[in-house]
Amino acid sequence: MEGGRRKPRRRGKRGRGEPRHPSQDDVSAAVSPVQSNEQSKRPQVQFPDAKRRKKGDDGFSGTSAFLDRMRARLSGGHFRMLNEKLYTCRGSEAFEFFKENPALFDAYHAGYGQQMARWPIQPVNVIIKWLQSHSPGFVVADFGCGNASLAKSVKNKVFSIDLVSADPSVIACDMAHTPLDSLSVDVSVFCLSLMGVNFSSYLVEASRVLRTGGWLLIAEVRSRFDPATGGADPEKFCHAVQKLGFSLTSKDVSNKMFVIFYFRKKKEITEDAARSIVWPDLKPCLYKRR
Ligand code: SAH
Secondary structure (H helix, E strand, O other): OOOOOOOOOOOOOOOOOOOOOOOHHHHHOOOOHHHHHOHHHOOOOOOHHHHHOOOOOOOOHHHHHHHHHHHHHHHHHHHHHHHHHHHHOOHHHHHHHHHHOHHHHHHHHHHHHHHHHOOOOOHHHHHHHHHHOOOOOOEEEEEOOOOOHHHHHOOOEEEEEEOOOOOOOEEEOOOOOOOOOOOOEEEEEEEOOOOOOOHHHHHHHHHHHEEEEEEEEEEEEHHHHOHHHOOOOHHHHHHHHHHOOEEEEEEEOOOOOEEEEEEEEOOOOOHHHHHOOOOOOOOOOOOOOO
């Protein structure tokens, strides 16, 4: 928000050389040409802060706070829209979407960061601690790395993978098909990143790149595995991962917000066997407006 006062503009008229560029919100609220002829008949919008202004106010200080709140709400709205998109499309579609609109990836992560700041413990930090207590020689693949905070916090070699490369170290791809070699990593991590209706193909890819004996760590929002609220049955999910050639080593349910599964790869399975696995649906995690 720029500081200082603005000269009030004459309503309905714009001076020469003052084109008005429509913002995204103007576009979504656009009216048809017929309606736009009726603009003068539209009721005037009453801005909430106008009501609250006290006598003697300059008429602008309240507006500034109102605009700040409005901006925060709009960015929250963008985040929730993008979040829903990521959970309800395939990874390939999400990849093409962000390739055409890379700025929206920043908008998504600004909102994601705000949501995470409300969580007392972030799952990525639990995973970082786990890695710090294991061999620094483990090669890690971080599937859906976001801003690559995991890679920045450990000594391990980390392949950070996401739809957009927000950092030069990040490999931009749909994580159903990464450029990593088969059997080349010791730990595959999914931290709140099993988005996309084809999430099982991300797990198949993670298994391909993992050496036998390697670890698969999956942190997910707890409600996605709570059958009482429409979430998947965690037993069914673990059973499907076991069919993929893994054994469940432990499950961390100590946190209110998320659950972490620790699997180890026991064996390679054939592509046909992988295709025949029945996966439970994982409902989207739709963050609420606050
Ligand atoms: N793991 C990070 C970020 C989680 S947000 C953390 O815990 O902080 C989920 C991330 O998964 C987003 O950055 C999103 O872009 C990424 N993602 C979702 N689907 C993907 C796909 N198909 N391929 C690559 N990344 C994907």
